Amino acid sequence: DQQVKQNSPSLSVQEGRISILNCDYTNSMFDYFLWYKKYPAEGPTFLISISSIKDKNEDGRFTVFLNKSAKHLSLHIVPSQPGDSAVYFCAATSHGSSNTGKLIFGQGTTLQVKP
Template sequence: DQQVKQNSPSLSVQEGRISILNCDYTNSMFDYFLWYKKYPAEGPTFLISISSIKDKNEDGRFTVFLNKSAKHLSLHIVPSQPGDSAVYFCAASDNIIQGAQKLVFGQGTRLTINP
């Protein structure tokens, strides 16, 4: 049972345009969501997160939107740059404050930014 799904294995975007990566989840107990970026032969690095009490969080070129009723979140990157080419993972956890933050990951979306 895949609790976190990223239905697009890959996405190709022109440099300077907006990249939109999507993620769906099924577990209504999830209260914290994160996006990680991963380059080949490296570990994932944290990009941005959002708590379930918010519906939007911005950090520079990166914005995450959360739609709790649809159990859907998206990552917007604008403008997209060649260095953004990587695999992006969506992750979720429940009980963020007291718990051990056991992350559940999506399958990842490979983003390619074309010059």
């Protein structure tokens, strides 16, 4: 059972436009969400995160929105740049009693930003 889902395997946008990547989750115990970016032949790198007590977090061109009632989060990149072309993974975790820091990842969305 996939607890974190990214239903769009790929997304193509024009340079300068907005990129919107979506992520849905099913486990209501998740209370922290992260986005990772991955270039080919490299490991994922942390991009931005959001706590469940917030509905928005912004860092430069990147903004993550969280809709807890819909169990949905999205990553907005404005403006998109060719260097943003990569695979984006959504991840979720629960800071509950287990306290292990385990992350549950979505399948990833490949973003292509065309010049």
